[in-house]
Amino acid sequence: xxxPALRTEALVAGYEPDLPIVRGVDLSVASGELLVLLGPNxxxxxxxxxxxxxxxxxxxxxxxLAERDIxxxxxxxxxxxxxxxxxxxxxxxxxxxxxxxLQLAAAVLPKHLRAEKIAALYRRFPDLATKPxxxxxxxxxxxxxxxxxxxxxxxxxxxxxxxxPSAGLSPKIVAEIFAMLQEINASGVTVILVxxxxxxxxxxxxxxxxxxxxxxxxxxxxxxxxxDPLIAxxxxxxxxxxxxxxx
Numbered sequence: 001x002x003x004p005a006l007r008t009e010a011l012v013a014g015y016e017p018d019l020p021i022v023r024g025v026d027l028s029v030a031s032g033e034l035l036v037l038l039g040p041n042x043x044x045x046x047x048x049x050x051x052x053x054x055x056x057x058x059x060x061x062x063x064x065l066a067e068r069d070i071x072x073x074x075x076x077x078x079x080x081x082x083x084x085x086x087x088x089x090x091x092x093x094x095x096x097x098x099x100x101x102l103q104l105a106a107a108v109l110p111k112h113l114r115a116e117k118i119a120a121l122y123r124r125f126p127d128l129a130t131k132p133x134x135x136x137x138x139x140x141x142x143x144x145x146x147x148x149x150x151x152x153x154x155x156x157x158x159x160x161x162x163x164x165p166s167a168g169l170s171p172k173i174v175a176e177i178f179a180m181l182q183e184i185n186a187s188g189v190t191v192i193l194v195x196x197x198x199x200x201x202x203x204x205x206x207x208x209x210x211x212x213x214x215x216x217x218x219x220x221x222x223x224x225x226x227x228d229p230l231i232a233x234x235x236x237x238x239x240x241x242x243x244x245x246x247x
Contacts, residue, residue, distance in 0.1 A: 003031070003067050005065070006052070008025055008063050009063075010026060011026075011027075011061035011062070013056050013058045013061075014047060014056065017057075021214050022048045022214045023044075024215065025214070027216065030190075032185070033191075034190075034205050036202060036209075037193065037194045037195070038209070039211035039217070043214070044211050045194045046164070049085070050085075053085035054073065054074065065081055065083055065159065079108060079152075080108060082159060083157060083161070084153065085152070085162075086148045086151075086152050088164040091148035092144055092151065095137060097133045098131070098132050098134055098136055098139075099118070099133055101147055101151055102128075102150060102151065105152075108155060109154065109155065124153075127143055128147060142169055142176060145169070149162070149184070157189065159189070159192070160184065160189050160191050161194075164194055166196075175200075178200060178203075181204065204222075207221055
């Protein structure tokens, strides 16, 4: 049996030890899955993935990457372990160029591989290749997300986690970002996605997990949840899921 790409065991996490936000989450993500984490505001979605990435303190429980215990691995070392995380904000260096951003991300690689990996990313993200010396801070919202994802992919991670990648983007750009994530997932990368854009996320995901008050409230195949008004009402705080952009 294939090992899960990522697993959490009774994970308790939060900014203060006596005020946990994530409350004993057991989650197993299969290799090659595109999993979306949904839930109402304040449910603990972002805190959960930040805890996995090492940004938020873990108070108890475990995090396992292909069954390797990475619970106490330092944040900056998790990328070398094969776990890439794209936060919602501050995910690029705005005062550096596109190329400098990629060079900085590639610094974790052996020197002889860096130029080759950056060239491969330019082929994968041609929008970034057109003006590699443009300042990242001058990019559009969609281009910034592409650069953030490109930086995360520099080490060919088996697991990619993204926190609200569609936040603040137009429906057209959201569709482009989600199509990009589908392509990345199709290449063999396990993708875990935190999203508020419910219907769009369910349209590309294989499975969905809904967090409620720091615990798993519901999980199932994304296709079965896509048009379920009861799920939307009970767990997502709306009578109808958001409209999905055309992919």
